[in-house]
Amino acid sequence: MSAGKKFREALAANQPLQIVGTINAYSAMMAKRIGHQAIYLSGAGVANASYGLPDLGMTSLNDVLVDCYRITAACDLPLMVDIDTGWGGAFNIAKTIKDMEKAGVAAVHIEDQVAQKRCGHRPNKEIVSTEEMVDRIKAAVDARTDPDFFIMARTDAFAQEGLAAAIERAKAYVAAGADGIFAEAIKTEEHYRAFTAALDVPVLANITEFGQTELWSKEQLGEWGVAMVLYPLSAFRAMNKAAEMVYQTILAEGCQKSVIDSMQTRMELYDYLGYHEYEQKLDALFAEGKNK
Numbered sequence: 001m002s003a004g005k006k007f008r009e010a011l012a013a014n015q016p017l018q019i020v021g022t023i024n025a026y027s028a029m030m031a032k033r034i035g036h037q038a039i040y041l042s043g044a045g046v047a048n049a050s051y052g053l054p055d056l057g058m059t060s061l062n063d064v065l066v067d068c069y070r071i072t073a074a075c076d077l078p079l080m081v082d083i084d085t086g087w088g089g090a091f092n093i094a095k096t097i098k099d100m101e102k103a104g105v106a107a108v109h110i111e112d113q114v115a116q117k118r119c120g121h122r123p124n125k126e127i128v129s130t131e132e133m134v135d136r137i138k139a140a141v142d143a144r145t146d147p148d149f150f151i152m153a154r155t156d157a158f159a160q161e162g163l164a165a166a167i168e169r170a171k172a173y174v175a176a177g178a179d180g181i182f183a184e185a186i187k188t189e190e191h192y193r194a195f196t197a198a199l200d201v202p203v204l205a206n207i208t209e210f211g212q213t214e215l216w217s218k219e220q221l222g223e224w225g226v227a228m229v230l231y232p233l234s235a236f237r238a239m240n241k242a243a244e245m246v247y248q249t250i251l252a253e254g255c256q257k258s259v260i261d262s263m264q265t266r267m268e269l270y271d272y273l274g275y276h277e278y279e280q281k282l283d284a285l286f287a288e289g290k291n292k
């Protein structure tokens with residue numbers, strides 16, 4: 001089954017579908033074992049974690065692809081990827097889609113900000129015209145080879161143009177072939193209800209922390225018609241805080257004993273990795289060698 005098909009099945013089976021950010025291959029393995037159905041590679045996450053850069057459109061297609069390959073090699077959950085503005089004009093966007101499919105990605109979202117983009121929850125975002133975004137979507141849709149590969153349009157228009165204009169844009173994006181709509185940085189129950197009522201494609205709510213959106217629950221969002229709930233950087237933020245505490249403690253106390261309880265144990269780590277199965281195979285191979 002293709003990655004795109006897996007994503008669509010997960011979407012049909014879960015209302016709404018929770019999609020958790022997995023900053024690396026190992027996080028993706030943990031998310032799967034814990035029972036999640038879909039995972040996400042954040043554009044901000046790649047910029048921040050893999051390159052030490054802010055989320056300002058400075059990472060390239062190839063920078064993001066490296067992380068896609070690592071994650072899809074380690075975990076077979078459907079992966080949604082943030083492709084920012086698609087990295088260029090129609091040809092570039094087509095290449096992005098083809099490369100994402102080849103990397104085993106299930107779904108992407110492409111946004112209507114200018115190339116010099118910002119995080120969706122920051123002020124002073126600039127957006128392109130509806131026509132330009134429609135062209136981006138058409139280029140993406142035309143380029144896919146798997147009809148199940150899921151192409152979502154993200155609109156950042158709410159902040160600048162308001163609710164009605166953002167919904168009009170979303171409608172135009174759906175008419176251009178978008179399979180779903182990511183309504184970025186909308187704020188209230190009324191906003192979500194207005195989006196989901198106006199559109200007949202799945203709508204995604206980005207429940208990112210410390211931004212514009214309240215941390216609405218999956219149940220609340222589901223009632224308002226939302227089909228996908230995204231937690232792009234939740235685990236990453238928690239990892240960072242834990243790491244910060246460990247670095248500080250080692251320096252301040254000369255020892256890590258006081259923070260040992262915040263650490264995943266060696267056994268837990270090995271369990272997620274299937275370390276013992278590998279080790280047993282190795283032992284068996286060695287034993288065979290000795291019997292000869």
Ligand SMILES: C[C@](O)(C(=O)O)[C@H](CC(=O)O)C(=O)O
Nearest residue numbers: 042043044119120121208232
């Ligand atoms: C979803 C997002 O595009 C991302 O790159 O993860 C970000 C998340 C964030 O900065 O909290 C966004 O622009 O919303």
Ligand SMILES: [Mg+2]
Nearest residue numbers: 042043044082
């Ligand atoms: Mg992003």
